[in-house]
Amino acid sequence: MNIKEIEKLLEKYEEGETTLQEEQYLKGFFNGTDIPENLQSYRTIFSYYSRTKKEHISDPEFERKSDRRLTGTPVTRINFKKQFTYIFSFAASILIVIGLFFTFRQDTMEKDLPQPVTSDPAYAMAEVEDALLSVSVNLNIGLSQLQRFETIGEALKSIQKFSKFYQYQSMIINQDLQPITPLNQ
Amino acid sequence: MDLQDFQKKIYPLRNKLFRFAKRFVERTEEAEDVVQEVFIKLWNRREKLDEYMSVEALAMITTKNICLDKIKVRRFPVDSLDDQRSFIETIPGETKADDSDLIYSIRQAIRSLPERQQTIIHLRDIEEYEYREIAEMMNMNENAIRVNLSRARKRIREILTNTKVYEYQRN
Numbered sequence: 524m525n526i527k528e529i530e531k532l533l534e535k536y537e538e539g540e541t542t543l544q545e546e547q548y549l550k551g552f553f554n555g556t557d558i559p560e561n562l563q564s565y566r567t568i569f570s571y572y573s574r575t576k577k578e579h580i581s582d583p584e585f586e587r588k589s590d591r592r593l594t595g596t597p598v599t600r601i602n603f604k605k606q607f608t609y610i611f612s613f614a615a616s617i618l619i620v621i622g623l624f625f626t627f628r629q630d631t632m633e634k635d636l637p638q639p640v641t642s643d644p645a646y647a648m649a650e651v652e653d654a655l656l657s658v659s660v661n662l663n664i665g666l667s668q669l670q671r672f673e674t675i676g677e678a679l680k681s682i683q684k685f686s687k688f689y690q691y692q693s694m695i696i697n698q699d700l701q702p703i704t705p706l707n708q
Numbered sequence: 709m710d711l712q713d714f715q716k717k718i719y720p721l722r723n724k725l726f727r728f729a730k731r732f733v734e735r736t737e738e739a740e741d742v743v744q745e746v747f748i749k750l751w752n753r754r755e756k757l758d759e760y761m762s763v764e765a766l767a768m769i770t771t772k773n774i775c776l777d778k779i780k781v782r783r784f785p786v787d788s789l790d791d792q793r794s795f796i797e798t799i800p801g802e803t804k805a806d807d808s809d810l811i812y813s814i815r816q817a818i819r820s821l822p823e824r825q826q827t828i829i830h831l832r833d834i835e836e837y838e839y840r841e842i843a844e845m846m847n848m849n850e851n852a853i854r855v856n857l858s859r860a861r862k863r864i865r866e867i868l869t870n871t872k873v874y875e876y877q878r879n
């Protein structure tokens with residue numbers, strides 16, 4: 524094919540009228556040598572297209588990655604070190620939860636107040652009276668024990684009589700001991 | 709469609725989908741992620757895939773939609789210099805130093821086109837789809853595809869010729 528025909532084909536090409544075969548032919552022609560100076564820009568264009576078509580995915584793992592994604596198996600595996608930290612943090616958080624549980628349980632026990640048994644005031648009054656009565660009965664029992672102290676007191680009175688006697692006696696002795704007493708004189 | 713069927717029918721599309729995604733998202737890694745997402749979406753619809761006229765067209769449309777969603781939520785544009793370097797590195801075969809400038813300028817020329825024209829150029833001149841297939845993917849009629857393609861091709865050559873003239877005058 525001579526240059527004239529190539530130029531005709533290029534014209535067709537720029538009008539968007541060429542077939543794929545004709546375009547293949549042009550690409551082949553401009554990939555070769557001996558290209559006239561006025562057609563050099565076409566050489567650049569066609570070689571750019573041919574080269575770009577060779578561009579491809581460079582990741583050698585690409586297909587395997589796709590397989591894994593499509594079948595739903597996880598792509599990345601957790602390594603052992605990471606697993607270790609996961610287990611530890613899990614255990615630690617459980618310990619914290621247990622700890623919090625016990626602290627708060629103790630708190631609620633201390634705060635535990637008696638719940639009202641009834642809402643009937645008459646019943647409540649009777650209960651209170653009953654309770655007070657039993658307190659007073661028991662108090663009386665306790666007080667009866669104190670009557671023993673009264674007998675002690677009585678005993679102490681007779682001792683007091685005795686002490687009066689002692690008082691007089693000592694007065695007398697004291698008088699005797701006085702070196703000069705008006706009575707003796 | 710079971711996994712084996714899926715691997716046989718869909719997996720071979722991965723490089724096409726990757727290049728198409730890269731046209732939008734620009735970064736290699738992100739484009740690979742997009743392809744994974746496309747696979748998952750298609751896999752979730754595996755029972756209905758046979759109902760479509762062309763699974764390949766569906767895959768390409770899905771790719772484009774995911775990419776456009778990603779670009780929409782982007783906060784910062786991709787650094788084009790960084791992208792240029794990574795682009796040249798991923799191209800297999802020999803890359804001459806003086807070629808990389810030309811590759812860069814043609815990429816810039818394509819990028820200056822309206823998005824629809826960029827997509828059509830990619831589908832036709834790089835992936836070599838038939839007009840019928842492109843029409844299906846773009847949801848346009850064949851004639852409109854040809855018109856857009858023609859405009860895009862002329863514009864790219866114009867831009868390239870102008871940059872060369874400019875460089876010639878400067879030297």
